[in-house]
Amino acid sequence: xxxxxxxxxxxxxxxxxxxxxxxxxxxxxxxxxxxxxxxxxxxxxxxxxxxxxxxxxxxxxxxxxxxxxxxxxxxxxxxxxxxxxxxxxxxxxxxxxxxxxxxxxxxxxxxxxxxxxxxxxxxxxxxxxxxxxxxxxxxxxxxxxxxxxxxxxxxxxxxxxxxxxxxxxxxxxxxxxxxxxxxxxxxxxxxxxxxxxxxxxxxxxxxxxxxxxxxxxxxxxxxxxxxxxxxxxxxxxxxxxxxxxxxxxxxxxxxxxxxxxxxxxxxxxxxxxxxxxxxxxxxxxxxxxxxxxxxxxxxxxxxxxxxxxxxxxxxxxxxxxxxxxxxxxxxxxxxxxxxxxxxxxxxxxxxxxxxxxxxxxxxxxxxxxxxxxxxxxxxxxxxxxxxxxxxxxxxxxxxxxxxxxxxxxxxxxxxxxxxxxxxxxxxxxxxxxxxxxxxxxxxxxxxxxxxxxxxxxxxxxxxxxxxxxxxxxxx
Amino acid sequence: xxxxxxxxxxxxxxxxxxxxxxxxxxxxxxxxxxxxxxxxxxxxxxxxxxxxxxxxxxxxxxxxxxxxxxxxxxxxxxxxxxxxxxxxxxxxxxxxxxxxxxxxxxxxxxxxxxxxxxxxxxxxxxxxxxxxxxxxxxxxxxxxxxxxxxxxxxxxxxxxxxxxxxxxxxxxxxxxxxxxxxxxxxxxxxxxxxxxxxxxxxxxxxxxxxxxxxxxxxxxxxxxxxxxxxxxxxxxxxxxxxxxxxxxxxxxxxxxxxxxxxxxxxxxxxxxxxxxxxxxxxxxxxxxxxxx
Numbered sequence: 147x148x149x150x151x152x153x154x155x156x157x158x159x160x161x162x163x164x165x166x167x168x169x170x171x172x173x174x175x176x177x178x179x180x181x182x183x184x185x186x187x188x189x190x191x192x193x194x195x196x197x198x199x200x201x202x203x204x205x206x207x208x209x210x211x212x213x214x215x216x217x218x219x220x221x222x223x224x225x226x227x228x229x230x231x232x233x234x235x236x237x238x239x240x241x242x243x244x245x246x247x248x249x250x251x252x253x254x255x256x257x258x259x260x261x262x263x264x265x266x267x268x269x270x271x272x273x274x275x276x277x278x279x280x281x282x283x284x285x286x287x288x289x290x291x292x293x294x295x296x297x298x299x300x301x302x303x304x305x306x307x308x309x310x311x312x313x314x315x316x317x318x319x320x321x322x323x324x325x326x327x328x329x330x331x332x333x334x335x336x337x338x339x340x341x342x343x344x345x346x347x348x349x350x351x352x353x354x355x356x357x358x359x360x361x362x363x364x365x366x367x368x369x370x371x372x373x374x375x376x377x378x379x380x381x382x383x384x385x386x387x388x389x390x391x392x393x394x395x396x397x398x399x400x401x402x403x404x405x406x407x408x409x410x411x412x413x414x415x416x417x418x419x420x421x422x423x424x425x426x427x428x429x430x431x432x433x434x435x436x437x438x439x440x441x442x443x444x445x446x447x448x449x450x451x452x453x454x455x456x457x458x459x460x461x462x463x464x465x466x467x468x469x470x471x472x473x474x475x476x477x478x479x480x481x482x483x484x485x486x487x488x489x490x491x492x493x494x495x496x497x498x499x500x501x502x503x504x505x506x507x508x509x510x511x512x513x514x515x516x517x518x519x520x521x522x523x524x525x526x527x528x529x530x531x532x533x534x535x536x537x538x539x540x541x542x543x544x545x546x547x548x549x550x551x552x553x554x555x556x557x558x559x560x561x562x563x564x565x566x567x568x569x570x571x572x573x574x575x576x577x578x579x580x581x582x583x584x585x586x587x588x589x590x591x592x593x594x595x596x597x598x599x600x601x602x603x604x605x606x607x608x609x610x611x612x613x614x615x616x617x618x619x620x621x
Numbered sequence: 622x623x624x625x626x627x628x629x630x631x632x633x634x635x636x637x638x639x640x641x642x643x644x645x646x647x648x649x650x651x652x653x654x655x656x657x658x659x660x661x662x663x664x665x666x667x668x669x670x671x672x673x674x675x676x677x678x679x680x681x682x683x684x685x686x687x688x689x690x691x692x693x694x695x696x697x698x699x700x701x702x703x704x705x706x707x708x709x710x711x712x713x714x715x716x717x718x719x720x721x722x723x724x725x726x727x728x729x730x731x732x733x734x735x736x737x738x739x740x741x742x743x744x745x746x747x748x749x750x751x752x753x754x755x756x757x758x759x760x761x762x763x764x765x766x767x768x769x770x771x772x773x774x775x776x777x778x779x780x781x782x783x784x785x786x787x788x789x790x791x792x793x794x795x796x797x798x799x800x801x802x803x804x805x806x807x808x809x810x811x812x813x814x815x816x817x818x819x820x821x822x823x824x825x826x827x828x829x830x831x832x833x834x835x836x837x838x839x840x841x842x843x844x845x846x847x848x849x850x851x852x853x854x855x856x857x858x859x860x861x862x863x864x865x866x867x868x869x870x871x872x873x874x875x876x877x878x879x880x881x882x883x884x885x886x887x888x889x890x891x892x893x894x895x896x897x898x899x900x901x902x903x904x905x906x907x908x909x910x911x912x913x
Contacts, residue, residue, distance in 0.1 A: 217722050
């Protein structure tokens with residue numbers, strides 16, 4: 147019996163592939179689907195779009211398949227669309243994204259791609275149908291397919307660049323701070339003389355996909371980067387370094403850089419110097435964090451809802467900085483272990499949290515939060531309703547975020563984590579101030595003739611207020 | 622849904638088994654008996670109604686849909702022998718596109734064009750492609766489009782296998798308003814055990830025989846002339862076979878939901894027939910020795 151999922155947040159393969167390609171500078175997605183597939187992508191992400199490729203939403207080239215293209219096949223319509231797109235958009239790479247309908251109809255997209263490549267256009271295709279999986283798989287699939295196609299349309303250098311590193315596993319949009327996080331990773335590696343292929347955003351681009359073949363190593367920061375790294379390992383013998391999460395403090399930065407030095411040319415002295423500088427920077431703020439902890443009780447009982455890498459990362463930060471209790475972690479993007487990936491973080495996650503769940507259903511998540519006695523929710527905007535219903539403050543850190551404008555804010559590395567610390571402290575302070583204010587105002591409303599029993603029944607002094615009563619009092 | 626005009630009958634069967642020939646002869650026989658008949662070919666090959674219209678060119682519904690122009694009934698239909706209104710749904714070229722969706726779209730379009738209200742048929746016959754390979758090919762037996770289906774089958778295992786697949790589809794859709802089975806049209810019957818095999822199959826599946834159609838040179842010859850047997854050889858015994866079949870189909874109200882055999886059951890059943898045929902061919906006498 148199938149199970150109902152309320153508020154699914156993982157999207158489909160096409161959705162993920164589209165989000166991925168539109169953030170590669172110079173790459174132009176061409177969607178072979180009906181019009182809605184492209185438009186819905188814009189609707190779900192209109193709050194956080196940066197769009198390095200220059201095309202997004204209704205501007206995305208697409209075949210806008212009609213019924214006749216389903217019945218008679220849509221390959222010739224696709225040919226027409228690619229040719230027209232290449233005429234009016236100056237792309238370094240055109241990426242044809244297949245859809246559910248073209249996959250079911252069986253359009254020979256590969257043949258169409260070969261035909262256009264023979265005519266001199268830089269085109270690759272990805273055959274994943276939307277129903278093949280979620281958006282995270284879309285990111286992996288499209289990267290593998292693009293990397294497969296690159297040697298056929300670009301000049302790929304075989305000689306390795308001993309200072310170049312591929313960065314995989316930071317999924318555009320699904321990591322809401324992806325742009326800032328990529329920049330932070332770039333900052334860390336460049337500080338010790340290394341270069342990075344980020345692929346996405348301001349500092350990425352099509353050339354990174356070409357240069358990926360000459361990198362000294364691929365670093366994989368989440369399970370969703372395993373497939374492209376494995377592909378490059380098979381094809382170009384590029385070693386793979388799997389790390390658990392993006393770095394959350396100077397110690398993890400150091401560990402990362404020391405691990406990479408096994409594969410890439412990096413001077414130990416440079417690493418030492420950089421780490422010392424980072425440690426000084428981080429420590430300079432620690433006293434302020436301690437002061438904040440003295441002012442407010444920051445060691446809250448927390449429920450984290452997000453994708454695997456982020457949840458793991460935030461749990462570590464909460465432990466490190468605030469001695470917070472992680473009551474539950476709800477992973478929305480993955481199972482503990484799947485057949486396609488090597489990663490299995492269940493033991494580490496179980497060490498960090500009392501309970502670990504794998505779900506994206508709103509109702510189930512609500513039940514988990516209720517049963518956890520949490521004082522704070524780290525989640526997405528989809529938990530906003532629960533914040534109000536359960537009167538537990540929410541800090542929005544995971545996908546999707548509707549109530550915050552994010553450009554290049556990071557949440558990793560020494561700088562990114564400090565930004566998270568600011569947000570965490572601010573959210574708690576704001577909530578507790580509001581609670582104090584409303585409590586004071588409730589007391590002020592008391593009249594001399596009020597009897598204690600009435601006051602008690604009105605719930606003003608009870609710690610155990612019902613959600614509706616709290617709302618009535620505090621809003 | 623508005624009340625259906627005329628009896629709507631779907632005719633299925635394995636490719637090459639003689640569906641179009643049988644359907645066209647039934648249409649011709651019904652027309653000869655004075656009924657208003659529509660025959661809709663639901664096959665991308667679009668050759669269902671060839672023998673009713675002397676092999677003349679007829680644009681298919683989907684060809685017209687592809688052009689994108691406004692479609693009129695006159696553009697996609699032609700009157701053939703006895704006034705039978707011939708229509709071909711058409712479809713993509715082999716290996717491209719989705720023929721199942723095509724049939725769906727063509728049937729929807731015919732309804733939008735008020736075909737049945739305009740023509741006021743007594744009988745509408747849908748000649749549907751081969752096995753029910755996907756949802757699109759089950760359209761004529763779903764959603765109340767037809768209320769009865771017949772399956773054309775020879776005594777060959779693969780033809781009966783296809784019939785069994787259709788039974789599965791009927792079994793699935795009948796409870797939600799889909800068509801029921803009128804019976805099996807036993808085609809290409811030759812002397813010997815052929816009838817017995819089909820009889821045994823219908824007994825096993827709780828269905829019945831709508832009629833036996835013998836293998837006949839008359840059918841081949843008539844087709845070569847681009848005609849039905851009813852038109853080309855009206856006085857032949859074969860024409861009478863089709864007339865009787867048409868009469869049975871016109872009058873039969875004994876519709877059933879079949880009990881299809883499971884895959885293993887079907888294979889086991891076929892194997893027992895394999896053994897029996899071997900014995901027949903080799904003159905093995907069954908029974909206990911003392912009884913002979």
